[in-house]
Amino acid sequence: MESSVDAVENIIGYTFKNKKLLEQALTHSSYPESVSYERLEFLGDAVLGLAISNHLFLAYTSVHPGKLSLLRAANVSTEKLARAAVRHGLHRYFRHNTISLVDKVTEFVDAVAREKNHRALVVYGGLVKAPKILADIVESIAAAVYVDVDFDLQRLWVIIRGLLEPIVTLDDLEQQPQPVTMLFEICQKNGKKVDIKHGRSATKSTASVYVDGQLFASASSDQKDIARLDAAKVALHKLEHMLPATASTVMFDCCAGGIDDTFEIEAAKQKLYAICGTKKWPKPVYSIEKDEGTPQEKKFVTSVQIATPGGILQMSGDERSRVKDADNSAASFMIRALQECKYV
Incomplete structure (x- = not known):
């Protein structure tokens, strides 16, 4: 020891x-x-x-x-x-x-x-x-x-x-969708009524999620806020298996088949940020998918994720020599895909 x-x-x-x-x-x-x-x-x-x-x-x-x-x-x-x-x-x-x-x-x-x-x-x-x-x-x-x-x-x-x-x-909270918020938005989109009720025993706080008046999920914790978050996460996990695929996490490359490899939108990253703001979605989250080459000849590919009430949408961009440009490529493809899939 x-x-x-x-x-x-x-x-x-x-x-x-x-x-x-x-x-x-x-x-x-x-x-x-x-x-x-x-x-x-x-x-x-x-x-x-x-x-x-x-x-x-x-x-x-x-x-x-x-x-x-x-x-x-x-x-x-x-x-x-x-x-x-x-x-x-x-x-x-x-x-x-x-x-x-x-x-x-x-x-x-x-x-x-x-x-x-x-x-x-x-x-x-x-x-x-x-x-x-x-x-x-x-x-x-x-x-x-x-x-x-x-x-x-x-x-x-x-x-x-x-x-x-x-x-x-x-x-960080804005970039990662809050489970309680997502739960209410997804249920509203699918015509379901959701309510979260709280109770407390001698040592634990319990949160119970009711969907259309029926007990759907529950969780307990020493703290009320954490019990509420955990119950919402359990409910969201169950809903993924009950609602249409658009209500769960999806890889968002199915709508971009018609976009050619040279497609690019000027200042796409800023425009995508503005779209998310207008839609009241969390900020886009960018991740480096590929980082290769020598310091003189770097090659980057990045992806972008957007959390919507219908799920998390993801799109990868083309290979670029700078992360900034790779982000713009990913944002360009995301904007086009959003347009083709009638999100905007």
């Missing part, structure tokens, strides 16, 4: 006065004859929420509290914290005695590694559900630090912020 404690101290850049706290933070309840992280996780959930709230309050001095709540929820969600654990390799150091945990964690770690850009910020969830134990580890480590620095919240934030980077920003 000593080597695990040393490794985690190196990861977070902090040396504990009481190393037993970190040992406890890395110990699952299934591990025999040891104190588990459950009490620390309880504290860490609250203290991380407060630390993030303080940061957002100071960083966004004129933003509405509703948006601040969304930002806080995105920054302390199970998905966000689990990815932080994987990014820093914390999953390698926790003690447990449950084989099923290994399978779930391995599946998630492998799924993250297979993503096209596994270091990109994913706000609301990838292909595999994030195991809660990974988020618990981050919360427990944060609580262990908090106790070790004599409950000094400012010192905790200085130490733990690097573990949480990148912090989700307002721009």
